[in-house]
Amino acid sequence: MKYNEYKNLDYAKVGEDILAYWKANNIFEKSVETREGHKPFVFYEGPPSANGTPGIHHVMARAVKDIFCRYKTLKGFQVNRKGGWDTHGLPIELQVEKELGITKEDIGKKISIEEYNARCRETVMRFKGQWDDLTERMGYWVDLDNPYITFDNEYIESVWHLLKKLYDKGYLYKGYTIQPFSPAAGTGLSSHELNQPGTYKMVKDTTIVAQFKVKHNKKSEFLFKNQNNEQQATANENLYFLAWTTTPWTLPANTALAVGKNIKYVKVHTFNQYTFEPITVILAKDLVKRYFSEKAANLNLEDYKSGDKLIPFQLLEEYSGKDLEGVEYEQLLPYVQPDKPAFRVVIGDFVTTEDGTGIVHIAPTFGGDDFKVAAQNDIPALMVVDEWGKMSPIVDRTGKFVKEITDFAGMYVKNYTGEDETVAGYKSTDVLISIKLKEENKAFKVERYEHTYPHCWRTDKPVLYYPLDSWFIRTTAVKERLIELNKTINWKPESTGTGRFGNWLENLVDWNLSRSRYWGTPLPIWRTEDGAEEICVGSVKELYHEIEKSIAAGFMTSNPLAKAVDNADESATAGIVHTVLEFAGNFSLSNSGSDETAAGKTTVDYKAFDLHRPYVDNIVLVSPSGLAMHRESDLIDVWFDSGAMPYAQWHYPFENQDTFEKNFPADFIAEGVDQTRGWFFTLHAIAVMLEDSVAFKNVMANGLVLDKNGNKMSKRLGNAVDPFETIQKYGPDATRWYMISNAPPWDNLKFNTDGVVEVQRRFFGTLHNTYSFFALYANLDNFTFSEAEVPLANRTESDRWIISKLNSLVSAVDASYADYDPTKATRAIQDFVTDDLSNWYVRLNRKRFWKGEYNTDKIAAYQTLYTCLETIAILAAPVAPFYMDQLFQDLNKVSGRNKVASVHLADFPKANKGAINVDLEERMQLAQTISSLVHSLRKKETIKVRQPLSRILIPILNENTKAQIEAVADLIKSEVNVKNIEYIDDTSGILVKKIKPNFKRLGQVFGPRLKQVAAAIQGMNQEEIAVLERENGFEIPLGDDTVIITPEDVEIMSEDIPGWLVASEGKLTVALDITLTEALKQEGIARDLVNRIQNLRKDSGLDVQDKIKISLQNNHKEVNEAVKAYEQYIREETQATGVLLTELLADGTTLEIDEFTLGAKLEVV
């Protein structure tokens, strides 16, 4: 059995080959099965939606999930990973509408709900194939065969069960609120949806400061009087409140104005800039300067002429907001009349003087604050009766003004039709309203204003705030508990948990559950028309029985669930094809229904019906008092679907009660940080409300994947990275390794394929080279790790060193994974492989592998390198699952040391603390530093490493350092090619010492006087340093005072050796003796000869083990002598049986060694 040797490494092919191996040998399944009975590590998969193609960020998110599941498996836990699909929701509806060329309005008209939902069901899994493919190729291990699917009846039934539980606890209620509404999508939006990335955009809107004319009556009399300025009374009939709005289209719905109770307002006499008419206006005192120019402060009102740019003004009276309360004004745009008294000033605590005028225009139908303050003050909203006889706002659900708003009837309040706004003459509805107000002397100021405004995350069109009826979950009731339990969750990064998520909990509002849509989980609440009686249905069986009652009461004629519930057992065994809703089962990917039925665990046949609309809508139930109850037409927020997955993935509580209990809460979940208020919240909320428990103990919120310039990836901009292409080109391992090692997952990643290439080269390339080196020689020597392990004590210094380093690495990597910090783990592994293993251990020990006989030393070398490679394979397997499995198997197949078929079935190595030797690691560091210093000296003198030198000198200030260097002296000597290391100490008398203050120590002792002390120390001469060392103390005069410093207060090092070539780093100084003796020169020539002959061997295509005969031309005396002196050495190095010096070589090659040129010839023997 031989170790596999590879000509070229094809990373993508490794991925494919290993994937095939996993499939053929069920490695994933085994990785779960072999841990049966072990402690479980519970992981929840946040379900993706398969209606779009996966992107590179999904590789990131899924790599993170995979890494910790694999790590925990290696650590001996059983990690079940049930996949899942999020199948409901707006994106799917919109996609279907786009494909069918319809809008929400057409549903029920051009297309039936039944057909519409059938299309949704088809569409939602359209890219499932691509998703599964990516999941496999990137090496994300998750159970794709038995995923939970949110549209399955079983799933919906579990969700219903949870809703009923909430209902029974009094957490569900119906309310009427102003909500974000997307006319373009025809639906209300949840706060989660409004929290999608990119919904808030900078827009330039036309804003109006409108003039609301004060009614002159008893209540307002005081406003028309001037206490300070009698002669101005004439203009006072034109008295206006100024109110600013960024949404002029809401002005026709105005029914009140709000002021701040304690805000100061002033009355100002001036002129309207559009009509030039004299006016008197009221606005907040703080904001006067915003509307009136300083330059006009001294102008006389009498001098004003129409059209003057500078408009004079005069401050008249001052009022507090409280004074203004109750003052009435004339309706600004009298299209529709309210049914109760309106148009007066109210107090609002939300009014500020930050912007606008300090007076806020109130349109109760189009703003949350507006709605609240109007209700508190009994101010009506402006409503009209729509075509169905229902009360509705003056803007309809498509975003158009109703016919009652005559001047603007039928106009869209925002650009919902995609009109080109850049064409000349384009006027938005807001602009048209402005023009009208200007003409009527009702506009004080109209200007374009840039601000952020929320947009629908699917249609990119602006959102309106709009009154909607909704069902809510009273999350505020458990707010404190949500906060408390959140503190027990380990967030990665912590700031997301305390900051983003914590603050969100602090400002929690009730969860708006309602969606007026079609494709989703229906709200299982039936109500009488007057809303007095209602029922929340919590299971299919319960619904069945309620229907039976309804039939008895005469509201229904047949029970659509009859077949499913009555004939359950029969249908399951007889294989009846269900006709109630044929398609329901056809697209179902779940196979749990029929299996479980056959097993007799439930009596419901879940393929015989459909809990979606419109079927549930057709069910009419009977109330306790005998009235008809219809289903509340809403669907529930899809986030509830995904937040319910801990339960619903198991069809709990109808099946798998045990399984659920064993798998709750999760040990670990991970998703993008954008899910903070989405999935993370809904999981948490449901778990706290129902279980008084967290839903997850550890959570990783990973950051965004941006393009290499830090911009968001988007298909539209064309900067999106195709994950399939990346994996195909660079392989899954390099892609994953790059993503994880480059930056912590919670930071945003600037994805640059150059980085992937670098990882490939630097890490995988080096590791592979190291393996190839091992395989080449191990195969020649037939090393199969069959010998007993050579005891550490019998191995070389460098063996023990790399083993020590390896064990330190195991500890570090284990700790990093356990702390959910994969980046630290990968960086540690990478540094070990490139720096310690490859660049130092292998480089220094090469000769042990290819030279000499197969003895204990050689075996020790093989064992050491093997152990390093095998350990690395396991440590790195969670991140690079394919390559590391190949490496592991390549090693293991020959040695058979592990009885497992894959690295993923192995056990995570345990660090052997006894093998870690800090002293050893320290002195190897010394060796590396000294070598590096000598190399740099050689370079300075341009003496090549092949030229042996006699000695280096190292000044030694303490015995410990000397002993440390002694232990690695051989390594240094061979690495830098010198014969001897000599140490010089104090007694030599030639050391020049350097003294440096220990600032940390001195600072603590001397504080502000440190500067003087430090200066004195740096000024000490050799003599004084000697005194300090000898006496263990030295007096420094400090002004009138004298202080004593000790050797601990300073750092003393040798700086220079007079007359020598030195280099130093930190405390270490090295001197190099560059005197060349004849012998050294000869040896240098011999080494050069070896080098040239080795090259010749290689060029001639000789095999490593071929023996040769060498003939050399004897035309240089120096060379001849070197050959004679070092013949033995030359023969050994070049595997030559003999070296012959001859006069003439007819057919040799020419060798050049410095100034020598000679002929040479090799013959294989």
Place this chain on the structure above:
RNA sequence: GGGCUUGUAGCUCAGGUGGUUAGAGCGCUACACUGAUAAUGUAGAGGUCCCUGGUUCGAGUCCAGGCAGGCCCA
């Protein structure tokens, strides 16, 4: 406007509890080495540690205020 987060070499990133000469890899330049060879070593160039104040004997690090990017929300 608020919350969170990031800002260190051309690029990607390290820099416990403050300590005086701020590091690594990549890239660039030069040189060397060569039975791991499309590998490797050594050296060099390259820094306003985002800015401004403050605390301190001493600030990349702590504090305050800004600026810029990102995410999330009003």
